[in-house]
């Protein structure tokens with residue numbers, strides 16, 4: 001399922017109050033942006049001060065700087081919608097008429113919104129639209145003529161961010177005194193106030209617009225992404241952007257990233273070589289190997305090199321090899337002073353999703369995605385095989401308990417209980433893992449799933465993931481395969497690296513696990529805390545609930 005093609009909530013009976021007189025306003029032409037078409041805003045505590053169950057227009061007080069911030073978004077051509085839970089309607093604390101008077105006052109003070117989406121229900125109603133359910137986000141995107149993945153939602157509590165993520169939209173948390181610390185810890189994107197959230201939305205939009213366009217056409221571009229499969233997959237949109245501006249693209253990757261590199265559209269040729277300043281368990285530096293790598297890179301004849309790295313890696317050692325290979329246009333992200341090693345030294349603030357971080361480097365090197373290509377992860381169709389026929393119909397749930405870094409793996413006993421809970425809820429569960437994870441997958445699958453441990457390579461796993469109704473997985477490669485297939489993710493995310501950078505990108509997601517655990521931001525490969533508490537506390541019932549939030553039902557449907 002691609003999230004931009006199918007909207008599971010379209011088939012449902014979510015009751016959404018929309019501004020009927022403004023239906024179709026989404027057809028208004030606006031400038032084409034790479035990342036977002038629309039900004040969705042929570043009402044109480046985000047746009048205006050939270051006055052519980054307010055039915056009185058006189059009590060409407062905008063938050064500081066709201067009008068100017070919203071006008072900046074309007075001026076940039078972004079459409080605006082309000083998405084708000086108003087359970088006071090269900091509880092009879094105010095009438096629909098009073099609410100409309102409040103909204104008229106909000107527009108008087110803050111300007112016009114292109115749509116208003118209101119959930120009138122209470123938690124007890126079990127509706128699809130009360131945040132953190134994603135129904136309002138789907139409805140707003142539809143009303144504005146776009147898709148959730150091209151929306152960013154700004155809100156003040158975890159419910160807002162949860163609704164955004166469950167629809168595949170971006171979510172910005174602007175905490176207030178009532179925001180709970182665990183909600184702040186779990187959010188991938190936090191801003192200090194509404195004007196700051198708006199400034200960062202506009203900065204990210206601008207950062208992926210090309211600057212420094214090459215003065216001569218690029219015949220051969222050398223792009224570099226070392227490290228593992230997930231790193232290579234999240235660089236895919238940036239590599240497609242470079243490919244759109246170059247006749248030929250050669251990718252230098254490491255041995256652990258090669259299988260993923262073969263799945264990427266836009267790559268014409270792959271060079272595989274380990275880089276001892278990138279690999280997590282490097283051998284000693286071999287001068288002959290470095291000399292031969294430099295010669296091999298020189299033979300590529302690249303007229304531009306774009307070196308992609310993670311925020312904790314350095315591009316500079318490779319830049320030196322590229323200089324020695326005679327490449328004279330080199331772009332990379334570097335906080336460290338690069339001297340004469342880089343022609344384009346790009347810098348990115350922390351917290352930006354890895355795919356956007358890489359896209360912004362491609363933009364700094366003069367490249368952007370071609371029209372019609374969305375900034376989502378994608379795989380080459382011809383590189384993904386057919387799914388084994390013996391797995392039955394699509395619509396199963398994939399549980400992938402392992403990870404190359406044990407700190408990011410789901411503890412086997414937790415995975416076992418998750419399989420049991422999913423099976424009890426009527427889900428068909430396939431348990432996947434690499435050849436070295438067979439003992440774990442066998443044990444986990446014994447609780448009620450099918451063991452596929454060691455049965456597939458990465459491309460085969462991509463085929464299995466593509467026909468899943470959801471994937472339950474930690475922060476590891478298959479999460480990005482799911483994102484590339486548009487398959488919803490229940491992310492058992494160990495907070496060793498920032499969720500905002502490494503969470504599944506532009507795909508409906510529910511995050512589980514303790515985001516404030518002591519391993520947070522340690523980048524540890526093996527868990528530094530006894531008991532692996534960030535994931536050992538995951539409640540299997542929460543995984544079942546997460547699938548419900550993602551509109552994935554048991555029995556193979558979605």
Ligand SMILES: [Zn+2]
Nearest residue numbers: 119127129130
């Ligand atoms: Zn509702």
